[in-house]
Amino acid sequence: MKRLIYDIEQIFAIIPERFRKKIRFSLFYSLLNGLLDIVSLAMLIPVILIFLDPTQVRSNSTIFSVYDILGFASARSFQVAMLTGLAVLFIAKNIISVRIHHHLSKTVFSIASDLSENALNAFFKTSYLEFVKSNSALISRKIKTIPHDFASYILIPLINMVSEMVIAGIIILVITLYNPVISLLLVSFMIPVLLVFRWFKRKHIDNIEQDFRDKYPKSLKYLLQGVDSYIDVKLYQKEDFFTGKFITLKKDMNENYAWLKTTSFLPAKVLEVVLVLGIALIFAYSLLFPSNIDLIPLLSLFIAGFYRLYPSITRILNAITSLNAYRYVLDEVKDAEIQYQPKQEIDFYDKIVFDRVTFFYPEKDAVLKEICFEIAKGQCVGICGQSGSGKTTLMKLLLGLITPTSGSITVDGIALSEDNTWLARVGYLQQQPVIIDATLEENIAFGEMNIDIEKLTKVVKQANLTSFIKELPTGLRTSLGENGLQVSGGQRQRIALARALYRDAEVLIFDEVSNNLDQTNLLEIGSSISYLIASGKTVILIDHDPILLNLADRVLEVFEGAVHESERSTPLL
Numbered sequence: 001m002k003r004l005i006y007d008i009e010q011i012f013a014i015i016p017e018r019f020r021k022k023i024r025f026s027l028f029y030s031l032l033n034g035l036l037d038i039v040s041l042a043m044l045i046p047v048i049l050i051f052l053d054p055t056q057v058r059s060n061s062t063i064f065s066v067y068d069i070l071g072f073a074s075a076r077s078f079q080v081a082m083l084t085g086l087a088v089l090f091i092a093k094n095i096i097s098v099r100i101h102h103h104l105s106k107t108v109f110s111i112a113s114d115l116s117e118n119a120l121n122a123f124f125k126t127s128y129l130e131f132v133k134s135n136s137a138l139i140s141r142k143i144k145t146i147p148h149d150f151a152s153y154i155l156i157p158l159i160n161m162v163s164e165m166v167i168a169g170i171i172i173l174v175i176t177l178y179n180p181v182i183s184l185l186l187v188s189f190m191i192p193v194l195l196v197f198r199w200f201k202r203k204h205i206d207n208i209e210q211d212f213r214d215k216y217p218k219s220l221k222y223l224l225q226g227v228d229s230y231i232d233v234k235l236y237q238k239e240d241f242f243t244g245k246f247i248t249l250k251k252d253m254n255e256n257y258a259w260l261k262t263t264s265f266l267p268a269k270v271l272e273v274v275l276v277l278g279i280a281l282i283f284a285y286s287l288l289f290p291s292n293i294d295l296i297p298l299l300s301l302f303i304a305g306f307y308r309l310y311p312s313i314t315r316i317l318n319a320i321t322s323l324n325a326y327r328y329v330l331d332e333v334k335d336a337e338i339q340y341q342p343k344q345e346i347d348f349y350d351k352i353v354f355d356r357v358t359f360f361y362p363e364k365d366a367v368l369k370e371i372c373f374e375i376a377k378g379q380c381v382g383i384c385g386q387s388g389s390g391k392t393t394l395m396k397l398l399l400g401l402i403t404p405t406s407g408s409i410t411v412d413g414i415a416l417s418e419d420n421t422w423l424a425r426v427g428y429l430q431q432q433p434v435i436i437d438a439t440l441e442e443n444i445a446f447g448e449m450n451i452d453i454e455k456l457t458k459v460v461k462q463a464n465l466t467s468f469i470k471e472l473p474t475g476l477r478t479s480l481g482e483n484g485l486q487v488s489g490g491q492r493q494r495i496a497l498a499r500a501l502y503r504d505a506e507v508l509i510f511d512e513v514s515n516n517l518d519q520t521n522l523l524e525i526g527s528s529i530s531y532l533i534a535s536g537k538t539v540i541l542i543d544h545d546p547i548l549l550n551l552a553d554r555v556l557e558v559f560e561g562a563v564h565e566s567e568r569s570t571p572l573l
C-alpha cells in the first residue's frame with residue numbers, strides 16, 4: 001500500500017501541471033461511470049423479480065410504492081414500462097460510458113504528447129558531448145515509447161484501479177447491507193483469485209520490468225545498427241550476427257510478454273470458475289435448507305454483484321500487473337520541463353578571438369593547449385593538420401557546441417555558448433552533409449515552413465545546383481529519399497551549401513569537404529567558395545587539399561595541441 005501511494009505521488013508529479021485538473025476530472029468521471037453501472041444493475045434486480053413473479057408488484061412494498069407513485073393501472077403495463085425504462089437506462093449508461101472513456105483516453109494521450117514534446121526539447125538541449133555518448137535507439141525510446149507507455153500502462157491502469165477499488169468497495173457495502181451472507185460469499189471467493197494472481201505475478205511478471213528496461217533498448221540498437229549498416233553487413237556477410245543478437249533478445253522478451261498476456265487473461269478465467277462455484281453453492285444451500293432461503297432474489301443479487309465485481313477485480317489485477325511491469329517508466333519519464341530563456345544576440349561585425357583555449361574530452365589528454373588566434377570578419381582562413389590533431393574539435397569549439405576547458409572564445413567580445421544566437425550566423429558543411437527524407441527545396445530551406453522562392457532561386461544558382469535540378473523529374477519538388485541515398489557526394493555538398501546560404505549564414509565552415517569530391521566537383525565547390533569570399537562572407541576551410549587551401553588569405557596548422565600560422569608548404573595553384 002505504501003508503495004502504491006508512493007507511485008501515485010510520483011505519477012502525479014510527472015503529469016504536467018496543466019493536465020492535473022483534467023486527470024482529477026477523469027478519475028471523477030470514471031467513478032461516475034462505475035456508479036452508473038451499480039445503479040443500472042440495482043435496477044435489474046426488481047425488474048427480474050416482477051417478471052418472474054408479477055405478484056411482487058403488490059407484495060413488495062418498495063416496488064409497490066413506485067407502481068403507485070407512477071399511477072400504473074395494471075401489473076402488465078408496469079412490467080412493460082420497467083423493461084423499457086431498463087433498456088433506456090442501459091443504452092444511456094453505455095453511451096455515457098463510451099464518452100467518459102474517450103475523455104479519459106484523450107486526456108491521457110495528450111499527456112503522452114506533452115511528455116514526448118518535453119523529451120524531444122530536452123534532447124535538443126543536451127550538450128554535444130552527451131549527445132555523442134548516447135545512441136539513437138535510446139533517444140527514440142525516450143521520446144516515443146516511454147511517454148506512450150506512461151499513458152497506456154501507468155496512467156490508464158492507475159485511474160481504472162483507483163475507481164474500480166472504490167466501486168468494488170461500494171458494491172460489497174451495498175450487498176452487505178442487503179445480505180451479509182452473499183457479501184461474505186463474494187469476498188471469500190475472491191481470495192483464491194488473488195492468491196493465484198499473486199503466485200503468477202511473483203513467478204513471471206516481476207522479471208518483465210527488467211526486460212523492458214534492458215533488453216528492449218539493446219534489441220532496438222542491434223536492429224537499427226543492422227539496418228543502418230546495410231552495405232557493410234552484406235559486404236562482411238554479417239547478417240547472422242545482427243539477426244542473431246536481435247532475435248536472441250527478442251525471443252527472451254517475447255517469452256515474458258507471453259506470460260504478461262496470460263496474466264491479464266487469468267483473472268477472467270478464475271473468476272468464471274468462482275461464479276459457477278458460487279451459484280452451485282447457493283443452489284446446494286437452498287436444497288439443504290429450503291425454508292431458510294429465497295432463492296431467486298439471492299441468486300439475482302449474487303449474479304448482479306458478481307457481474308460488476310468481476311470486471312472490477314479483473315481491472316484492478318491487470319492494473320497491478322501493468323504498474324509492476326512498467327514501473328521503470330517512472331524513472332525515465334521524469335525529465336523536467338525545459339525552461340526557455342531568450343538567447344543573447346550576436347551580430348558578427350568584427351572578429352572571432354580564441355584566447356588561450358585548452359580543451360580536454362572527458363578522461364582524455366588535452367586535444368588543444370592554450371591556443372590563441374583571431375579571425376577577422378570577411379577573412380578566408382584555412383585550417384590544416386594531421387588526422388586526429390584536433391581540427392574538428394577546433395570547429396566544434398568555434399560553433400559553441402563544446403566549451404573550452406579553460407580560456408575563452410569570443411565573437412565581438414561575447415563568449416560563445418548555446419545560449420546565444422551565434423549558431424544562427426554560422427553555416428557548417430560537413431564531409432557527409434545530412435539529407436532529410438523530403439524534397440530538394442525542403443532540404444535547402446531545412447525546417448522552414450514557408451519557403452521564400454526568390455531566395456531559393458538565388459541560393460540554388462550560388463551553390464551551382466541549376467544543372468542538377470534540371471535532371472530531376474520534378475525539379476526542386478523532387479523527393480530525395482531517406483538519407484539522400486540517391487544523391488552523389490558532390491550534389492550533397494552543393495545542397496548543404498545552398499542550405500547555409502539560404503539562412504544567410506555570415507560565417508561558412510567547410511569541414512574536409514574535399515574528401516568525398518572528385519576534381520570536377522571540387523572545382524565547382526571551389527568556385528562557389530570564391531564567390532562567397534568575394535561577397536564578404538567569412539570562410540573557414542578545414543582541409544588538406546591545395547585547391548581549396550589556396551583560396552584562403554592565411555592557413556593555420558593544428559599540430560600537437562598547438563595552432564601555428566602555416567608557411568603553406570604545399571605549392572598553391
Ligand SMILES: Nc1ncnc2c1ncn2[C@@H]1O[C@H](COP(=O)(O)OP(=O)(O)OP(=O)(O)O)[C@@H](O)[C@H]1O
Nearest residue numbers: 132361364367385386387388389390391392393394
Ligand atoms: N567525442 C569525443 N570524445 C572523446 N574523444 C574525442 C571525441 N571526439 C574526438 N575525440 C578525440 O580528439 C582527438 C581530435 O579529434 P578531431 O576529430 O578533432 O581530429 P581531426 O583533426 O578533425 O581528425 P580528422 O582529420 O581525422 O577528422 C582525437 O584523438 C579523437 O579521438
